[in-house]
Amino acid sequence: MADTVLESAPDVLIDYDRSEQGDLQTEEMLVNMGPQHPATHGVLRVVLRTDGEIVLEAIPHVGYLHRCAEKIGENLRPAQFIPYTDRMDYLSSMNNNQGYAVAVEKLCGIEVPPRGQAIRVICAELNRIASHLVTVGCYGLDMGAFTPFTWCFREREMILDLFEAVCGARLTYSYITIGGVRGDLPEGWIARCREFLDFLEPKITDYNDLLSYNHIFLKRTCNVGVISLEDAIAYGLTGPCLRGSGIRWDLRKVRPYDGYEKYDFDIPIAVPGGMEGRPKGVVVGDNWCRYFLRILEMSQSVRIIRQALDQLPDGEVLAKKVKNLKLPDDEAYAEVENPRGQLGFYVRGDGSAIPYRVKARGPSFNNLSILTHICRDILIADMPAIIASIDIVLGEVDR
Amino acid sequence: MTPEEICKRLQEKFGETVVEAALEGGHPHVRIAPRYWPEVAVFLRDDSRLAFNFLRSVSSLDLIAENQLACIYDMNHIPTDDPTELITQTHEFSVRIVVDRDDPVIPSVAHVWPTANWHEREAYDLMGIRFEDHPDLRRILCPEDWVGHALRKDYEFPLEYHGIPGTTEYEMTNPRH
Numbered sequence: 001m002a003d004t005v006l007e008s009a010p011d012v013l014i015d016y017d018r019s020e021q022g023d024l025q026t027e028e029m030l031v032n033m034g035p036q037h038p039a040t041h042g043v044l045r046v047v048l049r050t051d052g053e054i055v056l057e058a059i060p061h062v063g064y065l066h067r068c069a070e071k072i073g074e075n076l077r078p079a080q081f082i083p084y085t086d087r088m089d090y091l092s093s094m095n096n097n098q099g100y101a102v103a104v105e106k107l108c109g110i111e112v113p114p115r116g117q118a119i120r121v122i123c124a125e126l127n128r129i130a131s132h133l134v135t136v137g138c139y140g141l142d143m144g145a146f147t148p149f150t151w152c153f154r155e156r157e158m159i160l161d162l163f164e165a166v167c168g169a170r171l172t173y174s175y176i177t178i179g180g181v182r183g184d185l186p187e188g189w190i191a192r193c194r195e196f197l198d199f200l201e202p203k204i205t206d207y208n209d210l211l212s213y214n215h216i217f218l219k220r221t222c223n224v225g226v227i228s229l230e231d232a233i234a235y236g237l238t239g240p241c242l243r244g245s246g247i248r249w250d251l252r253k254v255r256p257y258d259g260y261e262k263y264d265f266d267i268p269i270a271v272p273g274g275m276e277g278r279p280k281g282v283v284v285g286d287n288w289c290r291y292f293l294r295i296l297e298m299s300q301s302v303r304i305i306r307q308a309l310d311q312l313p314d315g316e317v318l319a320k321k322v323k324n325l326k327l328p329d330d331e332a333y334a335e336v337e338n339p340r341g342q343l344g345f346y347v348r349g350d351g352s353a354i355p356y357r358v359k360a361r362g363p364s365f366n367n368l369s370i371l372t373h374i375c376r377d378i379l380i381a382d383m384p385a386i387i388a389s390i391d392i393v394l395g396e397v398d399r
Numbered sequence: 400m401t402p403e404e405i406c407k408r409l410q411e412k413f414g415e416t417v418v419e420a421a422l423e424g425g426h427p428h429v430r431i432a433p434r435y436w437p438e439v440a441v442f443l444r445d446d447s448r449l450a451f452n453f454l455r456s457v458s459s460l461d462l463i464a465e466n467q468l469a470c471i472y473d474m475n476h477i478p479t480d481d482p483t484e485l486i487t488q489t490h491e492f493s494v495r496i497v498v499d500r501d502d503p504v505i506p507s508v509a510h511v512w513p514t515a516n517w518h519e520r521e522a523y524d525l526m527g528i529r530f531e532d533h534p535d536l537r538r539i540l541c542p543e544d545w546v547g548h549a550l551r552k553d554y555e556f557p558l559e560y561h562g563i564p565g566t567t568e569y570e571m572t573n574p575r576h
Contacts (some may be wrong), residue, residue, distance in 0.1 A: 063540040068525070068549045107425055233452050233477055236514030247482035254489055271483050332425035333473050333493070335455070346458040346471065357550075361456035361473075369517040398540060 026051055031380075035064050039142050039384035042394030046371070046387075048380065055383060058375035060368060065398035073358030078104045078178050078325065078347075081358065086172035088360065089396040091134050092339045094127035094163075096396075097176035099336045099360075102257050103345035104178050107332035108325060116180030116317040117259040122193070122308045123166070123175060124258075124336075125301040129200070130159040131339035132294040132301075135391045139291055140211045142388045143220050148211045155203055158196050165189055179319035190309055197302050204298055212292055218279055221287035225374055225386035228285060235373065236366040239341025240297065241390060243269045244290035251337040263307045268296035287389035294339075294391075326353055338363050340391055360399055364392040400490040402427035405449060413439060428471070428493035433505050436496055440508040443474065443494070451492065453477045454508075457518035459526035461500075463552040468503045468528055470496045472515075498528070507533035525550040 034045040043064035049057040069088060073081045078100070085100045086093040098120055105112065112120070137152030160170045165186050167175040175182050211217055227237070232245040242249055250267045252260040270282075270289035282288050327349025335344040341363025350356040367390050375386060402422045406429055410417050416439065419430040431439050443451045451474040460469040475491035496505050507530035509516040519530045520539040527548035530536055538545065547554055556566035 063538075063542070066540040068540075070525070071549050071554075074550075229479065229482060233479070234513045236454055236512070247477065247479065248485045249477055253485060253487055267485060269483065330425050333456070333458075342455070344456050344473070346456065346473070348460065357458070357460055359456070359458040361458075365517065366514055369514060373513070 028056065033058075033383060035061075040387060040394075041138065041392060044368075044387070044392070044394055044397070046383070048383070050380060053379055053381075055375055055378050055380055058372055058383065060371050062365075062368070062394070062397050065394050067399065069399045070358050070360060074355060077353050078327070078355065079322070081355075082177050083172065083174045085360075086174055087395060088362065088399055089338060089340065089343070089364065089393045090171060091393055092127045092131040093171065093173050094123045094176055095131075095336060095338045096343060097174060098124055098258070099334075099338065099343040100345050100347075101176055101178050102336055103332055103334040103347045104325075104327075106334045107327060107330060107347050107349055108178075110179050110319050110322060112180050112258065112319055113316040114259070114313045115184075115315045116319070118308050118312050119181050119185060119317060120176050120258050121260065121263070122305050123163070123173075123181070125304045125308075126159050126162065126193075128301050128339045129298050130156045132298050133159075135294055135339075135388075136207060136211070136291070139388045140217070142384045143217055145211055145214065145217065148207060151203070151206065151210070155200055158199070162189070162193060162196060165192070177318075177322075178325065179322035180317045182318070184317050190312070193305070193309060197305060201299070201302055204295060207295060212295060213279060218281065218288065220382075220385050221291060221389070222279070222281040223283045223286050224378070224382050225287045225389060226283055226285045227370065227374055231370065231373060232285070235370040237341070237370060238363050238366065239338065240290050240293040241341065241367050243267065244293050245285040246270050251335055251342055255335075257334070257336060260304075262311070263304045265300045265303050268293055268300065287385050290389045290391075297339075324353070326351065327355055331357075335361070340364055340393065340396075341367060360396075362396040362399065364394075364397045365399075368392050368397055400448065402492060405490070405492050408446070408449060409439070409442075412442060426493060428495050430495045430497060433496050433498055436494075437506045437508055437511065439494070440472075440511040443492075444511055449492075450476050452479070454512035454514050454518075455491075457515060457522060459522040459528055459550065461526065461550060461552045462497070463500070466500045467497050468500050468526060469498075470505055470522060470528060472496075472508070474512075503528045504531055505529075506531045507536075509533055524548070527551060 029050050031048045031050050033048055034040040035043040045061040047059045048055050069084050072084055082097050085096040089096050133152040133156045137149040140148035163173055164170050167173050227245050229245045229247055232242050246269055248267050248269050270284045329351045331348040333346045335342045343363055344361035346359040347355050348357040406420045416432050416435040417429050418432055421428055443449050453475050455473040458471040462469055472494045475489050478486055498505055505528055507519055519533055522528050523536055524538040524540050525548055558565050
């Protein structure tokens with residue numbers, strides 16, 4: 001058969017000798033991805049060194065949103081700095097408030113009342129669900145699936161309504177503060193929250209049907225952007241990015257804060273033997289594992305919130321001695337588990353009301369630093385899939 | 400391992416290199432002489448009992464009263480023997496390198512923990528500490544032509560940057576606190 005074709009059309013054969021003489025040549029090209037690009041989730045600029053469709057090297061350039069929040073923190077009282085932490089990781093402001101509050105409480109030795117702790121846990125876990133919903137929805141959007149985005153944002157809207165009822169804000173809450181939370185839950189809120197959880201749980205199955213096991217989505221995410229466990233630890237990855245490489249490490253279990261030890265929940269990870277409902281072709285540490293862990297974590301957050309609502313103790317929500325707070329001449333470093341990983345704050349006091357030094361260790365900043373390492377010899381089309389699976393928020397990378 | 404045990408192990412191995420140990424207070428740490436830091440870092444990571452494989456954070460600190468700059472390396476151990484088991488135990492520690500403010504040079508440990516690469520660039524950018532043998536020591540958050548290091552206590556805010564107005568004279572002379 002092949003011979004017949006050759007005999008009938010001999011003059012269209014490529015002259016390979018000529019191509020070697022320079023008619024066809026490849027050339028490396030530098031391509032700017034961003035800073036204004038829908039798939040970089042903010043103002044991230046990645047300089048790609050490409051050879052045709054292949055990315056040889058990807059170098060991220062960050063800092064477009066830099067506001068030097070740490071310097072601001074050295075000029076404000078801790079309670080005044082809380083609103084600035086909202087603007088770091090603006091998709092999970094509650095968790096950021098909590099991060100700074102936990103660090104200052106550790107420094108000053110403040111005990112949060114049990115009811116304050118439980119409300120913190122409820123809000124932090126609700127915010128985790130809201131943040132993961134954005135991640136899951138936007139991942140679909142980046143892969144060309146628009147419907148999951150609208151579905152996820154419908155549920156997220158309900159969480160924002162719940163937060164609005166609690167503190168009046170929909171995105172930058174400043175609700176969790178030094179010593180507890182700013183006010184008690186409004187009347188009827190607990191029932192509304194339960195109603196929402198009942199609504200959300202069956203929807204998680206819908207996301208799986210719609211996106212997680214979608215054939216095209218699997219083709220774009222399975223065995224792409226694989227991060228080994230050694231690399232994940234060496235590059236300081238945390239959160240779903242670390243657990244996606246197969247290690248059961250979560251600060252809520254390792255060093256429980258705000259009473260997380262009282263709740264019964266699991267830490268989902270990607271395991272070699274098989275993950276619940278894992279399709280063929282998935283490798284531990286790839287994009288799909290990181291994506292799917294966020295779906296599984298949503299169910300665990302629902303579990304935690306239900307328990308916290310059931311056991312909600314009575315009493316105060318704010319510690320007594322937080323007014324006119326003087327920071328001791330000491331220092332502390334504390335971390336909390338953000339939706340994106342470990343958010344750490346180093347706070348140093350000098351005896352006055354204003355910290356001498358505030359340093360934020362953001363999870364997105366560390367997670368993004370592995371980009372150059374994993375984006376070698378991959379297709380350009382895989383770049384958005386990898387960036388979206390790392391799930392960065394530029395407000396916190398740049399601070 | 401408790402901070403006391405970690406400190407003892409370091410002192411056994413390196414002796415005089417451990418300049419100072421502050422194990423009381425909210426943030427136990429030891430001070431290491433700058434020139435021995437990479438050697439100590441490799442030991443901290445590779446020793447089977449310490450095994451600090453995870454560098455959490457690198458904070459820089461301006462000790463202007465003592466005319467010094469400091470770098471604080473926070474690290475912890477992540478057990479990887481059986482990763483599918485739930486990890487509930489870890490140990491953590493902190494190392495401090497203090498250098499002269501007039502010539503702040505610290506040997507880089509980016510080859511020991513790759514995550515130190517970006518953290519040290521951040522400390523270079525905002526505090527002006529230079530890291531020797533760093534693979535790519537450039538500013539990371541500020542533009543490359545930015546003047547000064549913002550987190551130093553004597554930093555003067557620019558009045559303008561490429562025609563963009565910055566701090567006003569009034570704010571300069573009347574700080575809020």
